[in-house]
Amino acid sequence: MDAAAELESGAEDRGGAAVPATSAVPVQQLSLWPPPRSVQGSARRRRQLTGLLVGTAAVLLIAGGTAAAWVLIGDDTKEAPDTTVPAEAFVGSWAGEMTQVDTDGGHVADWHAEVRIEEGAEQGSTAWTTFTCSGTLRLTAADNDRRVYTYTETADPEERCVDEAELIVWPDGDTGLKAEWSSVTREGTRMTSTGLFVDTGRT
Template sequence: MDTAAELESGAGDRREQPASSATAVSPVQQLSLWPPPRSSRHNGRRRRQVIASVAISLAVLLAGGGATAWALLGDDAGETPEQAAAPAEEFVGSWAGEMVQVDTEGDHVADWHAEVRIEEGAERGSTAWTTFSCSGTLTLSAGDNNRRVYVYTETADPEERCVDEAELTVWPVADRDGLRAEWSSITREGTRMISTGDLS
């Protein structure tokens, strides 16, 4: 039988033994899983910088939009689109004139005579390129203020000297009767040609 001293000695021995792993305190459990709090010293300044940047961006956008609206409205602010656009009657009729043709480099290619007839309503017409013995129909494709744009579709080309399709843009000549004409076409070889002249 153990004496009281031996029991105390045995109890001391048990205390000196390491604790089991099941009851050991892990150092990881004592670490914080949350990041340390951030300093709020600069938050106010950042917020003010962001607000200032947004305000400047909005001011620039509004100023640009106002300038664009002013430029678009400008002198025609009191006119409706119908009043600003040239009436169809200004295009209706039979017109003829000499065209000067240049290539994409601006080099002279040819001079030729064109006759244009625009029917009532200015939506359809016909044309003859008498110098080349070609003719075709005109169909309105667009209208913008004083301009009318027609698609030319070839109907006759006995000498095969003309393009199958072209675009004719006409607008009234200021201070006198007549139309300014611009023909745009692409040759079979892929070269863009521009012809301009006055029709009267």
């Protein structure tokens, strides 16, 4: 593909992504001790309180009160919710209009892409109909709601397309799949194309 048709490679994930942020651990309890009169007295009280808590927890555990002991000691570990989108959400026939920009964000071209993702969402095929190019898709990464595919060209009769590119897709509510193609031209110019895929099997 020439400079007006080639895609950017290795583009960073635009969707915000993919790495969930860890929240600060909330305060579990407040100290009811008055201000210490001395460092020595404060340290003594901390040792006494710690010994009392450990002793009470041991008694509860021996008596079979495991749940009560955990409440007393406090358990700050919380499992992150599972937000992974199932593979079935990506399977199907998709199509959409892409808008291509260069490294500086300047508009280069608008083009049409058709994508088919097979059962299991691990592979598929695509046709860039505007440029008469086609290729295969192979899953290379999956992170929460995103799937990353490597495009390998299989047909380019007019020699207008890149040999390899990267496709990132993620759900856009009930609308379809947001898509980002990225690659680099033979001249070394980075290109990115973004757009929305709609499920052609439902239309």
